[in-house]
Amino acid sequence: MSAQEQILTHATLVLDDETIDGTLVIRDGRIAAVDQGVSQASGAIDCGGDILLPGLVELHTDNMEKYFQPRPKVEWPSLQAALAHDAQMAASGITTVFDAVSVGDVDEQSMRHGALDEMCQTLSRIVHDGLARVDHRLHLRCEVSHPNTLARFDALASSPLLGLVSLMDHAPGQRQFASLEAYRVYYQGKYGLDDAAMEAFMKAQLDNSERYSAMQRRAIAAACRERSLALASHDDATVEHVAESFEYGTRVAEFPTTREAAEASHRAGMAVMMGAPNVVRGGSHSGNIAAAELVEQGVLDILSSDYYPAALLDAVFKVAAMETGYALPRAVATATRLPAEAVGLEDRGRLVPGLRADLLRVRVIDDHPVVQRVWSAGKQVH
Numbered sequence: 001m002s003a004q005e006q007i008l009t010h011a012t013l014v015l016d017d018e019t020i021d022g023t024l025v026i027r028d029g030r031i032a033a034v035d036q037g038v039s040q041a042s043g044a045i046d047c048g049g050d051i052l053l054p055g056l057v058e059l060h061t062d063n064m065e066k067y068f069q070p071r072p073k074v075e076w077p078s079l080q081a082a083l084a085h086d087a088q089m090a091a092s093g094i095t096t097v098f099d100a101v102s103v104g105d106v107d108e109q110s111m112r113h114g115a116l117d118e119m120c121q122t123l124s125r126i127v128h129d130g131l132a133r134v135d136h137r138l139h140l141r142c143e144v145s146h147p148n149t150l151a152r153f154d155a156l157a158s159s160p161l162l163g164l165v166s167l168m169d170h171a172p173g174q175r176q177f178a179s180l181e182a183y184r185v186y187y188q189g190k191y192g193l194d195d196a197a198m199e200a201f202m203k204a205q206l207d208n209s210e211r212y213s214a215m216q217r218r219a220i221a222a223a224c225r226e227r228s229l230a231l232a233s234h235d236d237a238t239v240e241h242v243a244e245s246f247e248y249g250t251r252v253a254e255f256p257t258t259r260e261a262a263e264a265s266h267r268a269g270m271a272v273m274m275g276a277p278n279v280v281r282g283g284s285h286s287g288n289i290a291a292a293e294l295v296e297q298g299v300l301d302i303l304s305s306d307y308y309p310a311a312l313l314d315a316v317f318k319v320a321a322m323e324t325g326y327a328l329p330r331a332v333a334t335a336t337r338l339p340a341e342a343v344g345l346e347d348r349g350r351l352v353p354g355l356r357a358d359l360l361r362v363r364v365i366d367d368h369p370v371v372q373r374v375w376s377a378g379k380q381v382h
Contacts, residue, residue, distance in 0.1 A: 004028050009039040011047035013351055014332045024052060026357040029378035034351055047361060050372055054336040054349050055095025055358030056312050059164060059273065060139060060254060060304040063088065064099045068115050078122040083131060090133040090382040092309040093371050095358035096340070096348060098139035098164050099123060103153050104146025116152065124161060133381035137163040144216040145169045145209040153220055157227065163343055165224050166232035166254055167217050171209035221248035230343040236261040242268060252302065252342050257288035266299040271342040273302040276315035296324045302342060303334045313362070317369045
């Protein structure tokens with residue numbers, strides 16, 4: 001066994017359609033072999049029956065923003081923030097992450113406006129300088145109701161890290177916040193607004209949505225088609241929303257809020273993404289469709305950790321354990337193969353010779369999956 005080769009044996013390998021007790025060989029950052037049975041090779045690592053699966057692929061997490069601003073009005077040094085976020089991704093078993101940064105925000109005073117360029121530049125730096133443990137890509141979350149979103153998008157669209165763009169409109173009375181009461185509770189709690197200020201805030205959001213949303217949604221979708229960038233919808237709630245998303249060439253339906261929209265997206269060939277916290281908590285914090293219902297219907301395609309990175313692995317195993325859930329290989333695919341395919345990454349997400357050796361070794365303790373080791377392109381990073 002050479003210095004560039006590792007043999008992992010006596011592992012439960014999660015393949016496309018089955019699990020086997022077998023051996024996986026890593027060579028030069030790639031999967032070199034996948035075999036049934038235990039290897040007797042000198043230096044082989046005995047995994048003791050632990051589960052070996054592809055590294056997780058995360059398409060939508062705003063986790064990086066929390067490190068740049070850990071508390072309101074507290075800005076953290078950018079390099080330390082990016083590296084701490086990167087370390088958490090590795091510890092969560094996420095080996096490919098599309099870091100979601102907001103272009104436009106409902107809050108004019110939000111740090112997202114000022115920190116957007118700095119976050120993108122720092123992310124590029126840790127990737128370029130080889131400081132990142134895992135593979136980082138950029139996901140631009142475009143709030144199409146914000147007046148400056150199109151201009152900010154155009155300024156970032158040429159980034160070599162950009163791999164996914166989503167279109168959002170968080171105006172009250174629609175999509176994620178079809179319930180005005182839920183909208184009031186969320187934003188009054190978030191910003192500490194009294195009733196009069198809340199009414200003015202809602203009016204401003206509705207006015208901006210009516211003025212800017214349709215135009216900027218069309219323009220950004222057209223730019224994504226020209227650049228062959230993967231496009232995602234966000235919080236579609238109706239068949240009409242889905243039809244519009246399909247017309248724009250959307251590949252991923254992020255967090256549809258109703259069963260109707262999820263099923264329509266799935267029929268249209270869009271990959272339906274739901275939040276892993278929704279699975280772990282047993283429902284949506286906004287009162288929208290529960291991910292478990294979509295599992296029952298067989299229309300959940302992709303899981304995302306969203307705001308809680310460790311939720312992704314937990315949710316995979318919870319889906320596999322559901323009475324009407326998916327078998328383990330299909331559950332694992334929702335966080336590996338299927339998100340990779342949705343954004344055109346064909347070199348990862350499966351335990352197949354020739355692909356990147358992005359791997360995750362897991363031990364189940366008290367019905368809870370616990371990360372033991374993580375490899376990114378064959379290098380152990382956790």
